Amino acid sequence: MGSTASVAVARYVLGVTVLVAILVALTWAGVTVRRRYLADWRGALARLAEIVILLALLTGVLEVLGTLGLFSLVPILLASLAVALVVTRTLGRAGGPARIVHKIVDNPRPAHAVLMIVALVGAAAVAAEWAGPTLESYDVGIRTFDSLWYHLPWAASFAHTGQITSLRFTDVEYLTPFYPATAEMLHGLGIVLLSRDTLSPGANLAWLGLVLLAAYCVGRPRGAGAVTLTGATLAMATPMVRFSQAGSAANDVVGVFFVLAAVALVVNAEQRTPAMVLAAVAAGLAVAVKLSMLAPVAALTVGVLAIATPRARRSYWGWWLVPLVLSGGFWYVRNLIAVGNPLPWLGLPGLATPAAPLQAHTGYAIARYLTNGHVLSEVVGPGLASGLGPWWAVILALAVVGPVLCLMPGAGRLVRMLGLVALASLAAYVLTPETAAGPAGDPLGFAFNLRYAAPALALALAVLPLAPVLAGERRRLATLAGLLVVLVATLAQSRLWPSSHLAGSVALAGAMLVAGAILAVAPRRRPARASTGAGIVLALGLVIVACAGGYALQRHYLRGRYVYHPGVSQLARVWELFRHVHDARVGLVGTFGGFFSYPLYGLDLSNTVDYVAQRGPHGSFTMITTCPRWRAAVNAGRFRYLVTTPARDPWRPRVLAASPEDAWTRSDPAARLVYRHVAAGQPISVYELRGPLDPAACPPS
DSSP: OHHHHHHHHHHHHHHHHHHHHHHHHHHHHHHHHHHHHOTTOOHHHHHHHHHHHHHHHHHHHHHHHHHTTOOSHHHHHHHHHHHHHHHHHHHHSOOSGGGOOOOOOSOSSOOOHHHHHHHHHHHHHHHHHHHHHHHHHHHHOOOOHHIIIIIHHHHHHHHHHSOOOSOOOOOSSSOGGGSOOHHHHHHHHHHHHHSSOTTHHHHHHHHHHHHHHHHHHHHGGGTOHHHHHHHHHHHHHSHHHHHHHTTSOOOHHHHHHHHHHHHHHHHHHTTOHHHHHHHHHHHHHHHTTOGGGHHHHHHHHHHHHHHSOHHHHHHHHHHHHHHHHHHHOHHHHHHHHHHSOSSTTSOOTTOOOOOOOTTGGGOOOGGGGTTOHHHIIIIIHHHHHHHHOTTHHHHHHHHHHHHHHTTSTTOOHHHHHHHHHHHHHHHHHHHOTTTTOSSTTOOTTTTGGGGGGHHHHHHHHHHGGGSGGGOSHHHHHHHHHHHHHHHHHHHHTSOOSOGGGHHHHHHHHHHHHHHHHHHHHSOTTSOHHHHHHHHHHHHHHHHHHHHHHHHHHHHHHHHHTTOOOTTSOTHHHHHHHTTTOOSOEEEEESHHHHHTOGGGGOTTSOOEEEEOOEEOGGGOEEOOOSHHHHHHHHHHHTOSEEEEOOEEETTEEEEEEOOHHHHHHHTSTTEEEEEEEEETTEEEEEEEEOSOOOGGGOOOO
């Protein structure tokens, strides 16, 4: 027992050491690049630029290594150190632009202290709201739908196989394997580093902090940073965002950060080429995270090219589009190679498409129902109330009126462009497939998929304070007060912090408050090296403190991760069965199996989990329809365990259908039933396979 504990401690120390080494190396590379090309940026804006550079370098390293099958600890460490060394030696010694001091991109007067303090308190309250679900995930494991369906299974598979380019199928109903997967790749990095998924439950809390940093930088040069921060804080406080993102592996918040970072960099760039290139990189990283970021990024791209001066516009085609494609095109190129189509969901002329998934006829956009009074009153209205809170109508009004005000006389070209980008993003949400998911006339997925509006909502509320009619200290104070009233009303409807997590929630909120205050009030004209050095010391101090208590947190997490608790789905009993299964091949089938597969990877994530179905040309993945072919596929997979669950009737998603695979497996003597539970009239079964199944002995159909 002591030896096992010593090994666990040593593995944790190794992982943390490598994590710190990677962060320090790539942070220094980011600082070097920022100093070389944006030497006059200070405070929060400089930190934002450095974070985007760090994430871009890290993403590039992981993409290259993952393509080569080297997505593992030592290659990632060595490649990160090598990249940092090349960057610092090349740019750290370069002359020229490093000695040019541009006009400082900032407000000449510091933001009013009261405004900033109030805005930071609001942000800290939302951080505390997110901390509760995050700490609950550390108690029992991440249990949100999409996280268990494909976000975390992909991450575990990346870490287990060492490569990221293969298509990962987790069900036969949707074309999820073709989604961009940068966020999942970062979760995979956490698993590689610690040999556990300990970092995953808390990752989105960190992304929340980055979203608020980017939102602050949107308004900072106009003295409206406190108000733009509060606008984005309101968007992040809505139930649709909190319930889906806090304590989960969902990737919407990651994409929102990169969209707001791109906007913030454009706002502060003054059309300087290095800043615009970095903004394009952030925009590219956004579309490499989630498809719902395509519309905001496309609108921003059109806007940036439109407001460029005629002389600069021609060069912008290269300075903007090339970095955007390089940073955001990886997963779409993967699709082009694997399928013959970068966007397999669309039947583009002359390009291949996979076989239609079972749910292809339910992926409707909410635009389909805009004139349907019954759906609007019975589904859309209640969905908006549950997703945005009791003041949902006010939030929607702010999201629309704010960008419209940015178009009023007196607004500059940049502000008008951002207003149009926000409006275009809102309109694109209405036209986005799956926003009204469900059978025709029954958009049962509307409330769940309302989170697709998160980037448009965050952008709209962040640009609202830039409207010229809201300029001036008194009007900004009134705008901030109005946003805070809606924020308080939104927070008041929910149980902010479970009593068992009160101390942790308050501590995390306090940490965010302190970090925000340091970034906001740091002297803006102090030497760049002193400012950067203080930031690095603070960051390293926080990392050391976090790592010191991290092992105790990991032990607590692993004790309760996917343990069965009464009142939880019966699938939790299946999850508990696999907590201590190691190095096994596990096959699964059925809707329940595909949508809740992640815990089958085991406590140490050493199992290989595959959905059993038939692969076809152009990325097709379809059900197996006969017993002999099913048994042959199971034998080919060399599975030790097989999990069969009910399937959904594709025409009646609320109805569970019988699993023929369960009967095909149960009738073979090589399959030993380990667990069985009947849910909604249909069985969930776990079999241990003691030998190959016999395709020739299938019962008559």
